[in-house]
Amino acid sequence: MSKERRKSSARKGMRGQMYFHVLSILILAGICLYLSICLHAWEDLLLFGRLSAAVILAAAAIMICLVDIYMFIRSVFKTMAELEHTLNVLEESAREDGTCYEESDGLMRQKTPTELLQVLLQREAAAQIMTKEAEINALQSQINPHFLYNTLETIRGQALCCGATSIADATKALAEIFRYNISQKGAMISLKEELANIDAYMRIQSIRFNDRFTLHSDVAEDTLYIQIPKLLVQPVIENALKHGLEVKRGKGNIWISAFRTANRLEIAVEDDGVGISPTILKALNEKLAQGQAERLGSSTTSNIGLANINERIKLIYGTDYGVTVLSAEQQGTRVILSLGILS
Incomplete structure (x- = not known):
């Protein structure tokens, strides 16, 4: 799965989780309202002191609703904290490499988080382009490398047999360079x-x-x-x-x-x-x-x-x-x- 698809799936998962929390809170709130009004659950408890099934269900629904509200608020604040941490790391990194500030009308001003994020994305895009170019060049050079290794080794062996040690040494060095350049x-x-x-x-x-x-x-x-x-x-x-x-x-x-x-x-x-x-x-x-x-x-x-x-x-x-x-x-x-x- 590509990086873009993984990011899209993560975003959909976060939205789905949020929708689930909101929907469950609304359903539980509706249950509480129904039990309280239609079944007169609280009247039985307050006026007659009777702990009916409706009262127990209403209390359980309220507790679950409160817990769900707490989990929802906690997840929202956790997401905000992670976002704040990411922005702080981005700003610190930008300050270290000098991209945190820019000149405007002769004055130096600090870039906004949105501008810093844009610089980071541009840098990542440029790096990906260079990586792709390197991969293409590497693929173009990988024309049956084992055949070339074996050919160079054959030349070296023939040179050693003929006493041409300088040719053998040069061939060995060339094979090492070739192996290094196209290694994975x-x-x-x-x-x-x-x-x-x-x-x-x-x-x-x-x-x-x-x-x-x-x-x-x-x-x-x-x-x-x-x-x-x-x-x-x-x-x-x-x-x-x-x-x-x-x-x-x-x-x-x-x-x-x-x-x-x-x-x-x-x-x-x-x-x-x-x-x-x-x-x-x-x-x-x-x-x-x-x-x-x-x-x-x-x-x-x-x-x-x-x-x-x-x-x-x-x-x-x-x-x-x-x-x-x-x-x-x-x-x-x-x-x-x-x-x-x-x-």
Whole structure:
């Protein structure tokens, strides 16, 4: 059953429960009125002191009616309390990620609960669209993966038999990357798994460029099992190689580091490549901070990749997180990914 159908069924169930309470109260009230007026139940009790069956029935009906009224009022207040709690959580979350306020006529005003709910729904809709696109891309890439795994393993075996260890190593690394990219573990994986995929990627690049580039890692132990979006860091490494180090003469280095605070994970990828000019760097950071993924000033692959990563982070964690780029020409570039920590 789809999410929309479950929500519709829940709403119908709540309305049905409310209608049942109201109808039962009306029926019991009618019974009490009938027993009291038509059967003169209370006259027998008050004037003659007789406890007749009509009196007992009337008293029982009144008690049941009172209990039903109490249950109805309790359910209404419980629903109101849950709604109030939800709105408080929404407001607190919006205050943390910066969407609680907006500028109007030069002044900052707090958004109403309705406006906050609309922002949340828009964010959820955007996230669902990106998830669907990722699912479509994954389906397009899943062309008999077992056949491809077996083919790569055959090539590796032939290479080992011929003594071509570098070809065997490259084939093994390629199989690991391929398996990681199309695995069905979901959109979130541990940082440790992402680092293993980066290691396989760098083994291939090391063979391709004859050990020209070196990867250095300084990742805190308490960050390894934090869940992050899949394929979030590897494109940054690829950008560093392609746009920072490949165009540089001589050897190059990439440093990847990660540390955590109480509610934030910081991942940094740094290279000693050619860097970015101050003008382009300023424009890039401004648009990344605003989350303008589709309107980045440059159409380079590097900017498009960073924009996609930035947009994914903001959709998952909120606008208070994202990508920041630091760079100096002929010295290198540092890309910082700021993520929340999901429970």
